[in-house]
Amino acid sequence: KITDCAKNKGFITVMNTNGSLLEKKGKSLKNLDFAFVSLDYYNDYDDVIRGLPGTFSEVIRGIYELKRIGKTKVSLVTTISAMNWNAMRPMAQLASDLGVGISFNSVEQSMDFGQTNSETTPNFDVGLDSAKLSDPMQNRRKLAISASGDAFAGIPIPTGCISQAALGAGRAGTLSLQPTRGILLH
Numbered sequence: 582k583i584t585d586c587a588k589n590k591g592f593i594t595v596m597n598t599n600g601s602l603l604e605k606k607g608k609s610l611k612n613l614d615f616a617f618v619s620l621d622y623y624n625d626y627d628d629v630i631r632g633l634p635g636t637f638s639e640v641i642r643g644i645y646e647l648k649r650i651g652k653t654k655v656s657l658v659t660t661i662s663a664m665n666w667n668a669m670r671p672m673a674q675l676a677s678d679l680g681v682g683i684s685f686n687s688v689e690q691s692m693d694f695g696q697t698n699s700e701t702t703p704n705f706d707v708g709l710d711s712a713k714l715s716d717p718m719q720n721r722r723k724l725a726i727s728a729s730g731d732a733f734a735g736i737p738i739p740t741g742c743i744s745q746a747a748l749g750a751g752r753a754g755t756l757s758l759q760p761t762r763g764i765l766l767h
Contacts (some may be wrong), residue, residue, distance in 0.1 A: 603616070
């Protein structure tokens with residue numbers, strides 16, 4: 582009801598969700614413009630990360646339902662952690678296969694009074710991780726790329742994909758890959 586009311590008043594409707602109710606509530610979301618769906622792994626290992634069996638399948642079914650019933654633009658939101666840092670390329674491939682965008686959020690060390698360390702919260706501004714993130718670009722997918730934050734400082738952004746003014750306008754520590762028309766990465 583809220584989505585329909587907002588849409589009728591001319592608002593752009595956006596929802597952040599863990600995806601658990603998308604399949605069941607999909608019909609009521611037919612007027613939703615954008616859905617940002619949390620998913621942290623490209624297969625059912627996501628269930629282990631989330632601590633609940635069946636979440637991966639539930640989210641995937643929900644995404645298909647959203648796409649089936651409306652014109653909602655969907656983007657996966659993946660929080661990179663020690664449990665999935667090596668899955669960025671397969672996550673980008675999953676997003677491409679689903680026909681949705683993807684956004685990577687990094688978990689970085691901060692002043693936490695010793696509660697985390699390099700074993701539990703790796704620092705992602707190393708060359709290996711930049712290579713893993715740029716690897717999806719090698720298969721020449723049509724993606725627009727925006728990056729911000731120190732964690733993604735080493736990732737090249739092809740000229741012409743995003744304006745210089747837009748760089749740094751996103752959330753800190755976020756890399757977004759969104760399907761677009763007419764942009765081919767080299």
